[in-house]
Amino acid sequence: MNKKMNEELQALVDKATAGDKNALETLIVGVQDIVFNLSLRMLGTFADAEDATQDILLKMVTHLSSFRGDSSFTTWVFSIATNHLKNHKKHMFAHYPLSFEYYGNDIENGKIQDVPDLTQNVEKDILAEELKMSCTNVMLQCLDIESRCIFILGTMFKIDSRIAGDILEMTPEAYRQRLSRIRKKMADFLGQYCGEYGSGKCKCKDRVNYAIQSHRLNPLQLDYMTANEISIQTMIDVKNAMEDIDDLSQDFSFCKPYQSPERMKHLVREFLDSTQFSIIQKN
Secondary structure, eight states, rough: OHHHHHHHHHHHHHHHHHHHHHHHHHHHHHHHHHHHHHHHHHHHHHHHHHHHHHHHHHHHHHHGGGGGSOOOHOOOOEEEEHHHTTTTTHHHHHHHOOOOOHHHHHHHHGGGGGOOOTTOOOOHHHHHHHHHHHHHHHGGGOOOHHHHHHIIIIIOOOOOOHHHOOOOOOOOHHHHHHHHHHHHHHHHHHHHHHHTTSSSSBBBGHHHHHHHHTSSSOOOHHHHHOOOOOOHHHHHHHHHOOOOOSSOOOOTTOOOOOOEEEEHHHHHHHHHHHTTTTTHHHH
């Protein structure tokens, strides 16, 4: 971060800490999509990601006075978010953990041909695309929490290994080694089982009805297909105050970022309108 940007950001933080609602809103709006996408990949569902994002943004606001500019603001937010998400237990997959063995067995042995049409007059192509985005996101839940975090920071956000190491409290070398192993594990699974991203036999369109029957897909609630997608480059530009991206990038095209749901943006506005800014100054 150059000196001018650092001074401007610190001035914005100082104003927000002093109770300037516009400055605080600028900071929240600047990071809420990053926080939401990190939460979505870490937790697996839109509903859980929305809840966690609100909690993380509240933590950010109440600890704003502790930001000293020693790192970029987005790095500071990533640290708050990852610590929260690694300890977050109020999400669906905390109660129903997954594994690659379970996922692979379901793909191999699920009796998809025995399920009747449950599409409720929703186009099958639309449902298949929803299932593809949901399935590959849920697949991340097969990783342990720290591996999931490493994969998301390195693959979706393409964070420099030195910064990611600081966020996760490990050396850059350890982070790079683990990221490489995790990417290979994910790529091997996709290659073996997934017909969309690999050479496996699993095709989303063939499994739509099976997914509806097992409550993995709801034709009347299509979170991914109704979300506004944003480009990976936009997401990277948002965190452009970080250091140079390392050369470990690999394209996992299912890691698509999305805008925060509109209902969550309304909640942020309500929070800004109702909050007593003295809470910031007390922390």
